[in-house]
Amino acid sequence: MRYTGKLYRPPSEAHSYILQATIGCSWNNCTYCDMYRDKPVFRVRPIEESLEDISMAGMTYGDSVEKLFVADGDALILDMDHWRAILEHARETFPSLRQVSCYATSGNILEKTDAELDELRGLGLSLLYIGPESGDEQTMRRLAKGPRPSGASREDKYLYNSHVDAAKKAKASGMKMSAIFLLGAGGTERSDAHARGSAALATEMDPDFLSALTLTVVPGTPLARTQSNSGWTLPEVPELLAELRTMVGESNLSNALFRTNHASNYLPLGGRLPTDKARIVQTLDRAISGEIPLRPEWSRGL
Numbered sequence: 001m002r003y004t005g006k007l008y009r010p011p012s013e014a015h016s017y018i019l020q021a022t023i024g025c026s027w028n029n030c031t032y033c034d035m036y037r038d039k040p041v042f043r044v045r046p047i048e049e050s051l052e053d054i055s056m057a058g059m060t061y062g063d064s065v066e067k068l069f070v071a072d073g074d075a076l077i078l079d080m081d082h083w084r085a086i087l088e089h090a091r092e093t094f095p096s097l098r099q100v101s102c103y104a105t106s107g108n109i110l111e112k113t114d115a116e117l118d119e120l121r122g123l124g125l126s127l128l129y130i131g132p133e134s135g136d137e138q139t140m141r142r143l144a145k146g147p148r149p150s151g152a153s154r155e156d157k158y159l160y161n162s163h164v165d166a167a168k169k170a171k172a173s174g175m176k177m178s179a180i181f182l183l184g185a186g187g188t189e190r191s192d193a194h195a196r197g198s199a200a201l202a203t204e205m206d207p208d209f210l211s212a213l214t215l216t217v218v219p220g221t222p223l224a225r226t227q228s229n230s231g232w233t234l235p236e237v238p239e240l241l242a243e244l245r246t247m248v249g250e251s252n253l254s255n256a257l258f259r260t261n262h263a264s265n266y267l268p269l270g271g272r273l274p275t276d277k278a279r280i281v282q283t284l285d286r287a288i289s290g291e292i293p294l295r296p297e298w299s300r301g302l
């Protein structure tokens with residue numbers, strides 16, 4: 001009920017009560033990300049404040065709260081005492097609560113033990129949103145999708161593998177996982193490698209929800225500096241659609257809800273993978289050939 005700075009949440013959390021239990025992102029280094037640069041110092045809100053906010057939301061919304069999203073950028077980092085208190089108080093306060101979710105990095109997940117993830121699932125944390133953005137290791141490094149050990153070689157797939165391990169660990173606890181990829185993240189140079197790597201990583205993570213956003217280079221970010229200094233360029237729209245076609249066509253998922261309904265995308269799509277794969281690929285082919293109109297540039301958002 002009390003918020004600091006801009007709030008971000010996934011599109012599917014539009015009707016959720018948002019509890020801002022942390023301020024900012026503990027990593028805050030991804031080169032394209034501008035979300036928490038207004039909150040450069042990450043901090044955990046005192047637990048008393050978070051519990052008070054839940055109580056206030058209970059008095060205002062009560063029975064109508066079915067979903068709780070815990071913000072900001074990587075709230076899974078909260079320690080177990082915080083999580084226990086939040087989840088227990090939320091369960092007492094919102095009688096209709098059926099889902100608690102948050103953003104997580106692969107590092108946040110790997111830092112929790114199996115027993116801790118099991119306990120969090122048991123207390124009601126049921127969905128993690130994780131954004132590898134790419135499955136191409138070189139692209140992931142350029143995006144700075146997490147710390148790499150100082151001794152890591154240029155050939156290793158440390159960031160790719162940490163996302164696979166994190167997904168397996170979270171799923172073993174019974175949590176659902178939503179994986180987010182970023183069209184254009186490889187630039188023109190690695191467009192194809194980015195798309196193929198992302199299809200491979202999506203397959204290995206095997207999420208319950210899969211979504212794609214389209215990269216916008218935000219002025220002031222490290223990626224914007226790379227763009228002006230090194231000739232790195234964002235692919236044109238047909239190439240972005242071709243990336244999405246490769247990601248969908250080459251992925252092999254068990255059963256995921258797929259969406260490109262984020263405001264950044266040129267073509268909103270939805271369906272289940274693999275059931276609707278042929279239909280989605282066909283739609284993308286028609287969009288690439290110009291048969292299907294795209295969202296106009298002016299109506300796109302970050």
Ligand code: SF4
Nearest residue numbers: 025028029030033073
């Ligand atoms: S982990 Fe997420 S919120 Fe944090 S810097 Fe990267 S993209 Fe931004």
